[in-house]
Amino acid sequence: MKNDIINKLKVELEKSIENEPQVIYILSRIRKILDLDHKRDSEYMVLRFYCNWALHTEIENIDAIKDLLHNLRTDLRASSDFATFKLFDQEFAIFLKEYNLKTSIYESTKNLVSFRKLLAGIYSDTPLIVRAVKTKITATYDSRFSDNSSYVMGINFSDEQ
Numbered sequence: 001m002k003n004d005i006i007n008k009l010k011v012e013l014e015k016s017i018e019n020e021p022q023v024i025y026i027l028s029r030i031r032k033i034l035d036l037d038h039k040r041d042s043e044y045m046v047l048r049f050y051c052n053w054a055l056h057t058e059i060e061n062i063d064a065i066k067d068l069l070h071n072l073r074t075d076l077r078a079s080s081d082f083a084t085f086k087l088f089d090q091e092f093a094i095f096l097k098e099y100n101l102k103t104s105i106y107e108s109t110k111n112l113v114s115f116r117k118l119l120a121g122i123y124s125d126t127p128l129i130v131r132a133v134k135t136k137i138t139a140t141y142d143s144r145f146s147d148n149s150s151y152v153m154g155i156n157f158s159d160e161q
Contacts, residue, residue, distance in 0.1 A: 002036045005029055006099055013096075013103040017115040020122060027051045030095065046082075047091035053137075054122050058129045069130065069137075085116050 009029040012022060031051040034044055052059055081087045096103060105115045127138040 002033065005032050005036070006101070009033070010101055013101055013105070016104055017111050017118065020118050023115065023118045023122060024054055027054045031055065033099065034095075044091050044095060046087045047095055050088050050119070053126065053128050054119075056128070057126055085119065088119075 009026065012026055012029070015022070017023065027050065031048065034048060034051075039048075078087075095101075105111050124138075127136055129136050
């Protein structure tokens, strides 16, 4: 079963990134693989967080990411790394290597910008309530690029409503 999921993910990762359902599918397969391999939250904390946010509007039991959320709220650099998908890229690269997967996402600026724009759009459509830390996270995205390969997403934190 896991090999089937990995093979389906492999096919999708090798395509050009063109639409939101494709990105959601990729994130859902990543999360399934992590779940099937019983990966602890701490192994892919950021990647799992991005996957969960794309798939859910509310997360309850996330003790493992309390530190991440605290850092995002208080550390400008961590927040910037999150908003520009640098943290995602780092863990995604480790995941790809561990599962021997290749992707077209990083092969061209066009694919990378498309992927990041779609990610930012998904998150801006999905405010996330994090019950464990009584926080609501909302994202906004801006069509301006900080350079040719980055897509800027704004992150806002507020007390849970």
